[in-house]
Amino acid sequence: MNTQQELPASADVVIIGGGVCGCFIARELARYQLDIILIEKGPDVCEGASKGNGGTIHSGVNTDHGTLKATLCIKGNRLFPEIAEDLSVPLKTVGSLIVATSPEEVPLLDDMLENGRKNGVADARIIGRDEIARLEPHVRAIAAISAPSLRIVCPQRLVFALADNAAANGVHVGVNTEATDVLIENGKVRAVRTNRGDIRTRFAVNAAGVYADKVAEMAGAGDFKIIPRKGEYYILDKQAQWVSRNIFPLPGEHSKGACIFPTVDGNNLVGPNSDVVEDREDTSTTASVRRRVFELARRLVPELRQDDMISAFAGIRPTTETEDFIIGPTAVEGFINCAGIQSPGLTAAPAIAEMIVAIIGERTELKKKKGFKPKRKRAPRFADCSRKERDKLIREDPRHAHIICRCEIVTEKEIVDAIQEGIGATTLNGVKFRTRAGMGRCQGGFCRSRVAMILARELGVSPEKVLLRGSGSHLFVGGTKDLRKIVG
Ligand SMILES: Cc1cc2nc3c(=O)[nH]c(=O)nc-3n(C[C@H](O)[C@H](O)[C@H](O)COP(=O)(O)OP(=O)(O)OC[C@H]3O[C@@H](n4cnc5c(N)ncnc54)[C@H](O)[C@@H]3O)c2cc1C
Structure with a gap:
């Protein structure tokens, strides 16, 4: 459309x-x-x-x-x-643990469980150290509320x-x-x-x-x-899967504190903070907040390291x-x-x-x-398909045999679909968030120019006109060789 x-x-x-x-x-x-x-x-x-x-x-x-x-x-x-x-x-229904890391925090769990019961969360319950260790071996806590929903x-x-x-x-x-x-x-x-x-x-x-x-x-x-409140998140490499459910500390005044949790795509995320900002568009991430957030999150998962991080992003809450x-x-x-x-x-x-x-x-x-x-x-993501299913997809459309994003295994056909189907992507970020091309370990270092060429081809514009995210966010000023050859 x-x-x-x-x-x-x-x-x-x-x-x-x-x-x-x-x-x-x-x-x-x-x-x-x-x-x-x-x-x-x-x-x-x-x-x-x-x-x-x-x-x-x-x-x-x-x-x-x-x-x-x-x-x-x-x-x-x-x-x-x-x-x-x-x-x-x-x-995915993964559940969560809201954890107490010190004896003083344990009574607070009762209050929160009561709050949840009043809200109608019937299946939440308090669990002890052994069960926490069994469910989440990397988490250090002495008690927790387990909320499976x-x-x-x-x-x-x-x-x-x-x-x-x-x-x-x-x-x-x-x-x-x-x-x-x-x-x-x-x-x-x-x-x-x-x-x-x-x-x-x-x-x-x-x-x-x-x-x-x-x-x-x-x-x-x-x-x-x-009142705009910024929250920064840090994306961990898929190899650093410390937790399989959301781990929350007991909350502070404005946020639930720095958490560590999984995404549907298999990364763990760390964050967010919650700081009032003047600029409603300020989605920058900063080293000082990163240090603070990792320090807080390490109280929950001591093995967590900043080196695990592959990327970061931020959002502004409209409070x-x-x-x-x-x-x-x-x-x-x-x-x-x-x-x-x-x-x-x-x-x-x-x-x-x-x-x-x-x-x-x-x-x-x-x-x-x-x-x-x-x-x-x-269609299911090519990356999630079995070998047999992938072969079938390739027979149906050979553009599935052309892997554009190697980290996340995204094919040319998937990128074309992201541009052509529904309200279709018109920018590199539009393709990225629809397909995950550029969201893997190399963060687009390998595939970004290839995606740009496919976008140019499908939108019928010159590569110089391709935008990262919106007006003025050009990536190229001119060509040193025919970039079109990259994607054929
Ligand atoms: C750091 C962070 C963490 C969060 N974590 C969670 C979470 O884990 N779980 C949860 O449930 N919620 C979470 N939230 C909250 C959730 O993201 C928001 O409540 C939700 O996204 C708000 O959606 P919205 O559509 O109201 O606003 P937005 O997504 O901000 O959409 C508003 C849109 O309006 C557009 N717009 C603005 N002005 C105009 C205009 N004049 N004309 C046309 N368009 C305009 C903007 O461009 C924007 O796209 C979090 C939020 C943040 C920032």
């Missing part, structure tokens, strides 16, 4: 922000007879907090009881298996799948499309102004992440402030003073907030989407659409 194509001039609902919330809301609304436009200011969906998190679908044990985020976290966790199955997104997902592939499926069900997805104003008439939403023109609409859903306060101000409904989600209608008719979606927003997102649909349903009649397609079929 061409996400740059002209957008319709009107819609029933305009969703501002293509993160996990905006895309879940779009897919959920696509079940009804509505004209829906999702706009995203970045060059692709999944550009904000939804890109920069660890992919944990929390159990809800350690989310404060009585908050909206706790209720939606529990509901979201339960919704995930069916959604992942429908969208062909890898999801914690899951892990690839957040980027989830959001791409949601956007693909929403688009397949009629939602218009416009990237590089920024809401610059919300036009109000007689106290009601009339249009969303964008850099690509005005879109007349009755409902505007504000799912703009760290910019949600700015978007609310545009509508004259700005009664909250986003608010109340430390809870701000979801609901506003004094401006038709303007609905989905704001302050800090952790566990990824977990809660499917439940958030249901809540937004219910809010719209209270204001307009929602009629189910015939022929809604909940499924999005995708």
Whole structure:
């Protein structure tokens, strides 16, 4: 699908922000007879907090009881298996240990377990040193809460799948499309102004992440402030698999502390910190935070070494003073907030989407659409296939025999599919997060130029025009030899 194509001039609902919330809301609304436009200011969906998190679908044990985020976290966790199955997104239920490393911490586990029970997490229990050692031999702890319902997902592939499926069900997805104003008439939403023109609409859903306060101000409904909180993560080499489930320390004031946990793709991650930042776009990672985070994480896994790290990334949490989600209608008719979606927003997102649909349903009649397609079929990753399955794939399409990313075993056919299928990648990062090309040990040192040439070929542009992640992020200024020969 061409996400740059002209957008319709009107819609029933305009969703501002293509993160996990905006895309879940779009897919959920696509079940009804509505004209829906999702706009995203970045060059692709999944550009904000939804890109920069660890992919944990929390159990809800350690989310404060009585908050909206706790209720939606529990509901979201339960919704995930069916959604992942429908969208062909890898999801694993790995469980977690929230650990006490000193005798003084042990009583705190009882309080947290009680918090989890009140939230409705019935299967969590306290375990002792021997069971911890059996489950996680590299973890040093004297007691822990074991919560088996914690899951892990690839957040980027989830959001791409949601956007693909929403688009397949009629939602218009416009990237590089920024809401610059919300036009109000007689106290009601009339249009969303964008850099690509005005879109007349009755409902505007504000799912703009760290910019949600700015978007609310545009509508004259700005009664909250986003406090951006950065979290850095460190990706370990696949050979350094210290843990098989999420290991959390007891939480600090603003975060669950530095953790160590697995990803669906077989790496361990270490992090995150939680520090207030001025710049809402500051996703840099720093040596000083890295040292601090590794030091904290080594209290849980003493064998952990900074040398295990192959890469790092950061995300910005859109927190608010109340430390809870701000979801609901506003004094401006038709303007609905989905704001302050800090952790566990990824977990809660499917439940958030249901809540937004219910809010719209209270204001307009929602009629189910015939022929809604909940499924999005995708071929399994070549890397995950058996020898026999790989041979079959190669017979079907010889581009499967051309391995572009050697670390993650990604084929040319998979890269072409990532560009052509659904809301298709248009940048190197778009290909990387859809296929994992460039996410292995060499971090793209070998395959980046090859992926760039495939992108140039498939998009019909010269290699110099290929972008890393969006406007201005050019990689090449000219050729010293015909780079096209690299990919044939
Ligand atoms: C470090 C970190 C760790 C986390 N860990 C977890 C975790 O383990 N589990 C969990 O459940 N949650 C976690 N979270 C929280 C989770 O990632 C967020 O709650 C969730 O991604 C928020 O999604 P969103 O769609 O609301 O916002 P975003 O993903 O930020 O999406 C908002 C989108 O709006 C776009 N936008 C902004 N302004 C405009 C505009 N004017 N016009 C058009 N588009 C606009 C942005 O470009 C962005 O793409 C973590 C977050 C961070 C940062």
